[in-house]
Amino acid sequence: MLIDVLAGRDSRSAASRGCFHFARAPKPGDEIEIDGAFVTVTKAWHRPDIYYKGAKFAILVGDPVSQVKADIPVRDEAEVVL
Template sequence: MLIDVFAGRDRRSATPRGSFHFARSPRPGEQIEIDGVFLVVTRAWHRPDVHYPGPKFAILVDDRASRTEESGPVHDAVGTPA
């Protein structure tokens, strides 16, 4: 699944990080790893208003995250637990 990733505190001020392939959609609260950087998903939404080939789903990540053991599973850009 191709997903647009945005980084920031809210959707309006978020900056695009790119589009990445995931085996499944990451959920809010999960950590993901992109290019060796651990990020926490804060929002996830469907984008039915997008009328072009490509991602129809997006996530917002907090790029101030650090990896901790108690934060739960970490998924890399292909969606497999790290």
């Protein structure tokens, strides 16, 4: 699922972090990793405009909670280190 990620205190003044693919839509309160940092989702909403090309879902995230440690290997579904 393609989702627009916005960062800031509210959706009107938030800065775009880009579009990212997620296996499922994050809910408010979920922690997700973007660009090596964990952030908390503060708001999630659907944008059902049929004339808009791109993501139909958006999330608002707050400030980074923590950084991803470099010594933890990232693995794919087949347990291969990326």
